Amino acid sequence: MSEEFKVEIVNPEKSFLVKDDVSEVVVPAFEGEMGILKDHISIISFLKPGIIKILSKSGDENYYVEDGIVEFKNNNLSILTSTIFNLADMDKSKQQDLLKEAEEEANKTDINDQSKYLADQKVEVLKTLN
Amino acid sequence: MASLDDLKKRIASVKSTQKITKAMKMVAAAKLRRAQESAEKGRPYSEKMNNVILNLSNGISDKENAPKLLSGTGQEKTHLCVVMTSDRGLCGGFNSNIIKKAKSYFLKILDEGKELKIITVGSKGNDQLKRVYGDKIIENISFKESKNANYFDADKVGKMVIEKFEAGEFDVCTIFYNQFKNVITQIPQAQQIIPLNNEGEESSSEESYEFEPDEDEILSNLLPKNISTQIFKAMLENSASEQGSRMSAMDNATRNAGEMVDKLTIEYNRSRQAAITKELIEIISGAESL
Numbered sequence: 001m002s003e004e005f006k007v008e009i010v011n012p013e014k015s016f017l018v019k020d021d022v023s024e025v026v027v028p029a030f031e032g033e034m035g036i037l038k039d040h041i042s043i044i045s046f047l048k049p050g051i052i053k054i055l056s057k058s059g060d061e062n063y064y065v066e067d068g069i070v071e072f073k074n075n076n077l078s079i080l081t082s083t084i085f086n087l088a089d090m091d092k093s094k095q096q097d098l099l100k101e102a103e104e105e106a107n108k109t110d111i112n113d114q115s116k117y118l119a120d121q122k123v124e125v126l127k128t129l130n
Numbered sequence: 131m132a133s134l135d136d137l138k139k140r141i142a143s144v145k146s147t148q149k150i151t152k153a154m155k156m157v158a159a160a161k162l163r164r165a166q167e168s169a170e171k172g173r174p175y176s177e178k179m180n181n182v183i184l185n186l187s188n189g190i191s192d193k194e195n196a197p198k199l200l201s202g203t204g205q206e207k208t209h210l211c212v213v214m215t216s217d218r219g220l221c222g223g224f225n226s227n228i229i230k231k232a233k234s235y236f237l238k239i240l241d242e243g244k245e246l247k248i249i250t251v252g253s254k255g256n257d258q259l260k261r262v263y264g265d266k267i268i269e270n271i272s273f274k275e276s277k278n279a280n281y282f283d284a285d286k287v288g289k290m291v292i293e294k295f296e297a298g299e300f301d302v303c304t305i306f307y308n309q310f311k312n313v314i315t316q317i318p319q320a321q322q323i324i325p326l327n328n329e330g331e332e333s334s335s336e337e338s339y340e341f342e343p344d345e346d347e348i349l350s351n352l353l354p355k356n357i358s359t360q361i362f363k364a365m366l367e368n369s370a371s372e373q374g375s376r377m378s379a380m381d382n383a384t385r386n387a388g389e390m391v392d393k394l395t396i397e398y399n400r401s402r403q404a405a406i407t408k409e410l411i412e413i414i415s416g417a418e419s420l
Contacts, residue, residue: 012281012362014171045342
């Protein structure tokens, strides 16, 4: 029996990525990173800003996400997200732009704790990329 | 009867109008294809989102304390209506259909003695509604600058709606838009988004999920996103409908202009013939009298 399952990433505009030979996906879930293997129990969780790692036979891929929801059911992993970038396509200037935006957001004083936390996360993740 | 010169001018002007409508039709057709494509591409996201929320709300144990976005505020006094129209005209009954649908809903609400608040998205809707419901319109948004419907714009509208909801400005929110069926048919829709109305829909799976963190927390994070998603879906459907509606309207206009040119040409030829005959008679009777 193969140890592979299907992953689908959709954003509001289109179906971003579909892969069916994935062996492991690591997602930045809200309460910490979560690795998902085949036959994981059905789960729904949401994401914080971070890196999605997709490990498959055809090579590993890394994506930067800002938010989203993951749903795993019957060996189908769906990731819904509004902001996603392939790290391979992301150049330095794009990173800098995002970082600047995130820092501005984190420095706002009139936001609540949760959005502050998310913005801080964003800054942290983007900094580690550089 | 109009003189020959007048007729000639009219034919020329109708022909140039026909050229314009024909060009508009072709532009609309090209845009329609793109809009339809993005509407189709956007569908998986909203469907999946719906599915997840369905699963979540079925799994929720404590209905009393469910997030307000799901269960409502417990009263139905103030209604917020988000009327989504286009920014440009010349698209047949597209805008009037939405407005008609919205107006009948407004009347119903006002008859019941409830309070009404309106947000218009798109300038055409605002133009048509401000005459009668000017005092009810609390916000007018227009995305003239964005070429295509994008999620960022939808998110802006969604955030605004949620902000107003949290401030207790309304209890029920309904969005009005045209659902794209095909080029000829667009169905005006009224969809209630707050509180979320998914009674009657059964969850697709009996399976129970594991939630991390718990259901309530996920739901309260997910529901605001769902609002934006629904609005985005409405925007996509709307833009496809708008182009479809414009295409068929311009197709009709082109055909009508063609008919008009034919009719005018016959009239022109007749009066030309009449003038020639008249001249001939004059010449002949002149020659006869000599």
